Amino acid sequence: xxxxxxxxxxxxxxxxxxxxxxxxxxxxxxxxxxxxxxxxxxxxxxxxxxxxxxxxxxxxxxxxxxxxxxxxxxxxxxxxxxxxxxxxxxxxxxxxxxxxxxxxxxxxxxxxxxxxxxxxxxxxxxxxxxxxxxxxxxxxxxxxxxxxxxxxxxxxx
Amino acid sequence: xxxxxxxxxxxxxxxxxxxxxxxxxxxxxxxxxxxxxxxxxxxxxxxxxxxxxxxxxxxxxxxxxxxxxxxxxxxxxxxxxxxxxxxxxxxxxxxxxxxxxxxxxxxxxxxxxxxxxxxxxxxxxxxxxxxxxxxxxxxxxxxxxxxxxxxxxxxxxxxxxxxxxxxxxxxxxxxxxxxxxxxxxxxxxxxxxxxxxxxxxxxxxxxxxxxxxxxxxxxxxxxxxxxxxxxxxxxxxxxxxxxxxxxxxxxxxxxxxxxxxxxxxxxxxxxxxxxxxxxxxxxxxxxxxxxxxxxxxxxxxxxxxxxxxxxxxxxxxxxxxxxxxxxxxxxxxxxxxxxxxxxxxxxxxxxxxxxxxxxxxxxxxxxxxxxxxxxxxxxxxxxxxxxxxxxxxxxxxxxxxxxxxxxxxxxxxxxxxxxxxxxxxxxxxxxxxxxxxxxxxxxxxxxxxxxx
Ligand SMILES: Cc1cc2nc3c(=O)[nH]c(=O)nc-3n(C[C@H](O)[C@H](O)[C@H](O)COP(=O)(O)O)c2cc1C
Ligand code: SF4
Ligand code: FES
Numbered sequence: 077x078x079x080x081x082x083x084x085x086x087x088x089x090x091x092x093x094x095x096x097x098x099x100x101x102x103x104x105x106x107x108x109x110x111x112x113x114x115x116x117x118x119x120x121x122x123x124x125x126x127x128x129x130x131x132x133x134x135x136x137x138x139x140x141x142x143x144x145x146x147x148x149x150x151x152x153x154x155x156x157x158x159x160x161x162x163x164x165x166x167x168x169x170x171x172x173x174x175x176x177x178x179x180x181x182x183x184x185x186x187x188x189x190x191x192x193x194x195x196x197x198x199x200x201x202x203x204x205x206x207x208x209x210x211x212x213x214x215x216x217x218x219x220x221x222x223x224x225x226x227x228x229x230x231x232x233x
Numbered sequence: 234x235x236x237x238x239x240x241x242x243x244x245x246x247x248x249x250x251x252x253x254x255x256x257x258x259x260x261x262x263x264x265x266x267x268x269x270x271x272x273x274x275x276x277x278x279x280x281x282x283x284x285x286x287x288x289x290x291x292x293x294x295x296x297x298x299x300x301x302x303x304x305x306x307x308x309x310x311x312x313x314x315x316x317x318x319x320x321x322x323x324x325x326x327x328x329x330x331x332x333x334x335x336x337x338x339x340x341x342x343x344x345x346x347x348x349x350x351x352x353x354x355x356x357x358x359x360x361x362x363x364x365x366x367x368x369x370x371x372x373x374x375x376x377x378x379x380x381x382x383x384x385x386x387x388x389x390x391x392x393x394x395x396x397x398x399x400x401x402x403x404x405x406x407x408x409x410x411x412x413x414x415x416x417x418x419x420x421x422x423x424x425x426x427x428x429x430x431x432x433x434x435x436x437x438x439x440x441x442x443x444x445x446x447x448x449x450x451x452x453x454x455x456x457x458x459x460x461x462x463x464x465x466x467x468x469x470x471x472x473x474x475x476x477x478x479x480x481x482x483x484x485x486x487x488x489x490x491x492x493x494x495x496x497x498x499x500x501x502x503x504x505x506x507x508x509x510x511x512x513x514x515x516x517x518x519x520x521x522x523x524x525x526x527x528x529x530x531x532x533x534x535x536x537x538x539x540x541x542x543x544x545x546x547x548x549x550x551x552x553x554x555x556x557x558x559x560x561x562x563x564x565x566x567x568x569x570x571x572x573x574x575x576x577x578x579x580x581x582x583x584x585x586x587x588x589x590x591x592x593x594x595x596x597x598x599x600x601x602x603x604x605x606x607x608x609x610x611x612x613x614x615x616x617x618x619x620x621x622x623x624x625x626x627x628x629x630x631x632x633x634x635x636x637x638x639x640x641x642x643x644x645x646x647x648x649x650x651x652x653x654x655x656x657x658x659x660x661x662x663x664x665x666x667x668x669x670x671x672x673x674x675x676x677x678x679x680x681x682x683x684x685x
Contacts, residue, residue, distance in 0.1 A: 100452035107394065107433055134453075141454040141611075142435030144394050161357030161554065161587050162513035164601055198438070198605075200395055201359035203511055203585075204519035 084112050085123065092127050099128055102138055106145055115146040143198070151186040151193040153232050155211050160199030162206040171207060171224040172196065178225065192232050234414040236422055238300040241291060248292035267518050270537055272499065274507050275360075275483045276523045279367040284402050287409040290370040296415055298489035299374050302381055303423040306489075311382040312338060315485070317493030319505035324350055324441075324478030325556070325582045327504075327571040333475060336465040337383040340473040345385035347376050348469065348476045350446060351392040351399070354438040355554030356605065358585030360509040361479035363521050365392065365399035368483070369406035373429060375482030377416065378489060380427040383475055388429040391446055394436065403431055438555070438609035442657050443468075443476045445611065456613050457657035478583070480509055500526030504570035514551075514587035515542045524569075531565040534588060545590040549673070553582030555602045555609075556662030558669025559595060578669040580662070595674040596681060599667045600628040606663035617660025620651035624667065631681030638682060645671065 091108040095101040105124055106116060113120055116139050125135040139145045157163075157172045172183060175194060179187050186193040202208050205217035211228050220226055235241050273279075282289045290296070302311050316331030337345060349372060353361040365372060376388045392400050407429050410416040418426045437455050439445045445455040447469050468474020484506060488496045497505045504526040510533065513519045517539030524533065530550055534540065541547050549559040552569075558579030560567065567573050571581050589598065607621035627644050630636040648664035655661045671678055 098452075100450075102452040103433065103435060103449065107435070138452070138454055142437050144434075144436035159356070161355075161551070161585065161601070162511075162519075165514045165587055165589060165593065197395065198354075198436070199356035199359070201353065201362035203357050203359055203513040204521075206513060206519075 087112050097128055099130055102128060102130065102135065106139055110145060115149045151190045153191060153212055154193040154195060155209055156195045156197050158200055158208045159196050160203065162203035163208055166207040167221045168207045170221045171209065171219055174224050236414065238304050241296060241300055244288065245291045248288045252292060267537055270532055271523050272507050272525050273523050274487050275364060275480055275509050279363060282368065284367050284369055285405055287370060287413060295370050296374055298486040299377050300421055302378050302489055303421055303425055308338060308382045308384065311378060314489060314493040318488045318496035320484055320488060320496065321504065321571065322478055323480035325580065327581060330477065330481055334379060334382050337473045337475050340466060342473050344472045345383055346469045346472055346474040347379045347383065347385045347388040348474060349376055349390040349482055350441060350476055350478050351390055352434050352441040352446065353393060353583065354441040355583045355585050357513055357554060357587050358511045358583050360511055360521055360584050362396050362399055364479050364483050366402055369402045370410065371483045371486060372479055373406055373410055375485035376429060377427045378485050379475055379477065381425050386426045388427065389432050389450060390429060391432050391434055391450060393434040400431060439611045439659050442659065456611050459656065501568065501570045503572055508584055510584045510586045512538050512586050515590040516588040517542055526570045527568045529566050529568055530560065533586065541588065541590050548589045548591045548593060551587040553580035554585050555605050556580060556665055557582045558665050559598065559673065561673040578672055595670040595677045596628060596631050599670045600625060600632060602666040603628060603663065606659060610659060614656040614660065616651050616654040617663065620647060621663050623647065631678055634681050634683055636681045641678060641682060
């Protein structure tokens with residue numbers, strides 16, 4: 077799809093315009109880009125670089141520096157396992173392992189049918205509910221180590 | 234528009250009357266042991282006010298301190314009051330806030346900035362999140378007072394993107410305060426102007442460090458730089474800048490309202506006021522607690538925290554996150570303040586307290602933090618980039634019980650090298666969890682040494 081006809085690029089253009097095409101608004105622009113496209117693809121990053129008059133290497137460098145930015149598309153569902161200290165003490169690594177085994181993917185990967193992406197995070201600030209996972213933006217508290225996918229597995233299609 | 238202290242007080246009265254006639258007001262059940270030892274200054278409004286309603290904040294005495302400062306105090310008076318209070322930075326370092334403000338106020342520049350550090354990178358801590366979400370106006374008020382004291386007319390709040398509710402509430406709060414003329418041009422016709430913008434972090438622990446945070450606001454990778462020059466001379470866009478933590482700023486309004494003396498009388502001589510801790514891990518009552526400085530760890534764990542989960546045996550408490558250390562049982566009567574924690578090989582840090590029972594292996598805990606630092610190292614300087622990775626690998630050998638005596642010596646030496654030669658606080662403190670566990674739990678390291 078060409079950038080001119082893809083509505084998402086129009087949206088992104090509007091965001092950059094609102095920020096005055098300022099070079100130093102790069103991180104804001106990348107946040108919006110990820111919001112619009114779901115991830116930061118090579119073509120999109122090149123587009124941002126061109127419009128903000130920054131080198132592609134600068135834009136790529138910033139996009140890869142920060143953990144929050146995803147360079148690959150997400151699956152239809154996503155699970156984020158918290159590996160922060162409070163969750164770690166309560167066994168979050170086991171939860172991660174169990175989910176990895178169940179779907180045959182590693183953290184950071186997406187299943188081949190694109191049903192599920194598995195991600196990790198460094199604390200959601202919900203530590204008193206540890207161990208915590210986030211399923212499709214919803215916090216699941218005090219997750220069972222034996223059966224971490226309880227009540228979730230059915231919806232992953 | 235509110236143009237004077239009087240109008241603010243009138244609005245507070247009206248709203249109070251409304252609240253009284255329509256009592257939805259929540260109060261905390263402070264009779265339980267969990268609350269009995271707490272003292273709430275920073276969290277006084279948490280769960281009590283509606284964070285999305287500026288009038289509710291005003292009805293609970295909000296923005297009175299800002300108007301008092303503008304009306305009755307010179308910027309010098311404000312700084313003097315903060316100095317008297319003895320308030321020290323709650324972001325970890327414990328630097329006296331009054332002195333920090335004073336140095337920026339003395340620099341001549343047509344443009345200065347106040348930055349609120351809401352990055353809260355310590356994985357296992359959430360006090361700043363609670364303040365930003367439950368009482369956002371308190372942070373704005375603290376920033377505006379800082380702006381008045383230092384001669385800055387522009388503020389930024391750097392919030393981690395993982396806190397969407399905090400971002401949302403702060404955004405609403407800024408809008409409401411601007412609409413009422415409490416932020417913006419010529420506040421209360423005092424000639425003082427102050428505006429605030431939000432900047433989103435993007436998940437990099439190192440961006441909590443001042444110079445990296447500024448690089449990030451400027452739109453680049455968050456690489457720290459050498460200091461000096463300090464932020465007070467050369468901060469955001471090269472201008473004099475005050476960087477304060479959320480909790481530090483949340484203490485400002487009460488200090489201006491009640492006076493520096495009042496604050497100084499709470500806590501210990503060198504660490505005044507309260508501290509909010511995030512009590513988590515293997516403990517019965519988890520959650521945020523605010524206690525006077527000088528409260529003992531034992532009180533925190535047993536009286537407030539209710540003791541170890543499943544009545545297991547207490548082993549250690551970790552404070553200060555990846556830069557801190559593990560404190561063993563025989564030190565539970567330690568009074569918590571900046572100095573005593575340092576003396577036992579840990580730090581106050583941002584306020585995460587994680588309780589561990591005897592099912593935790595201390596070498597694995599140390600490895601967990603080292604691995605965290607290795608993956609969060611920005612890579613700019615070699616001791617940290619390479620050192621943290623090598624230390625992680627060394628710790629793996631202990632965990633696999635395949636370490637040699639030489640490995641143990643090497644581990645200790647490497648910790649010292651990384652500590653003393655890294656460029657920024659991340660690398661300089663990364664070995665702390667290892668050093669403190671070696672200090673108190675050496676046998677667990679020796680158990681990983683094979684003798685053949
Ligand atoms: C690696 C690293 C991470 C830090 N993370 C934070 C943080 O998340 N929040 C914070 O307030 N301070 C953090 N700090 C401390 C800040 O650099 C700075 O000292 C503090 O925000 C100053 O505010 P204060 O004087 O009010 O404490 C961090 C420091 C380092 C070296
Ligand atoms: S100590 Fe680590 S985080 Fe800090 S500048 Fe060096 S490499 Fe970067
Ligand atoms: S450590 Fe998992 S939510 Fe904080």
